[in-house]
Amino acid sequence: MVKFHKLKVADIRRETADCVSVALEVPASLKEAYKFIQGQYLTLKFFVNGEEIRRSYSICSGIHENEMRVAVKKVQGGKGSNFINDNLKSGNEIEVMTPMGSFHSPMNTSHRKNYVLFAGGSGITPLLSILKTVLQTEPQSTLILFYGNLNEESTIFKKQLDELSQKNSARFNLHYIFDKPASPSEDIYKGIITKEKAKTLFDKHISPDADNEFFICGPKPMMDNVRETLEEKKIDQAIIHVEYFTSSIDAPDNPVSPSEKVIAQVTVVQYGKETTFELSSGGKAILDAAIDAGVDAPFACKGAVCATCRGKVLEGKVHMNKNFALTDTEVAEGFILTCQSHPITPVVKVDYDV
Ligand code: FES
Incomplete structure (x- = not known):
């Protein structure tokens, strides 16, 4: 289950004029939670001028290295990347979600790939x-x-x-x-x-x-x-x-077609607790509606890229506007990006705990 924890910045290294890498200290009690697979990413949560910012950055360490480090390149006008490049210091604490991502293939010592x-x-x-x-x-x-x-x-x-x-x-x-x-x-x-x-x-x-x-x-x-x-x-x-x-990414939206529009009862499950709310197909995405309903639903990019908001449809059907993160197999298994999903059946149930 993905979760945020406060981690200390162990080291910041300048890699190029507009990129730093940031090593995060993982206490012994959280070593298991932050055990990552090569190619995965971390979502960082912090505040810039009072505004909450969440950004996902890929881990650049190998799984055998005794370090968990991400690289952050400045994006023009990017609040998160500019803050990290210019203001974050060693010793600061920052909220970090446990590792996510499926950009990897299985390792095996006998492989000759x-x-x-x-x-x-x-x-x-x-x-x-x-x-x-x-x-x-x-x-x-x-x-x-x-x-x-x-x-x-x-x-x-x-x-x-x-x-x-x-x-x-x-x-x-x-x-x-x-x-x-x-x-x-x-x-x-x-x-x-x-x-x-x-x-x-x-x-x-x-x-x-x-x-x-x-x-x-x-x-x-x-x-x-x-x-x-x-x-x-x-x-x-x-x-x-x-x-x-x-x-x-700059891809066009693919909204719910008028013939599929419904007013649905949506139930989301998180940490085993169910929360139900009414949601129109033409309204907010399930993620935003769940947050409005008081659910601490996970998210980062809200742009169909990071999969932090991934959930599984247990009942009903949804329409995803965009998807750059889930594989065809995951979609076939019922996984959705809740930041992009709208109900298209009168009853929908989504589980964040899977
Ligand atoms: S929050 Fe990143 S894909 Fe939904």
């Missing part, structure tokens, strides 16, 4: 966690990282990645793609990751017959380019993992 990672900008954060975990956990697996940035200077974790690739040169191939490189580089590693470039990189570096597992995280256009390329290459969807973040 080839992990293909496509990162853009701060999208490197969960991929660094995956990369370090694979290097440590699967001695026979290999990795290749394509990492797009403006230039060398703006590349988050560059020093760490260079060291990892030198130390593991037989297993880890690192390719930077700079839009405006400071030093000369081949055309294939210059510019942005367009569909054409993704295809060229694939043809040059990836064997389609290997036991590949693909992970993509970065700005939405880059992710779409890579994803479409993999689709054209007929790569099985089951081995393509994507992680969006809110600032990269």
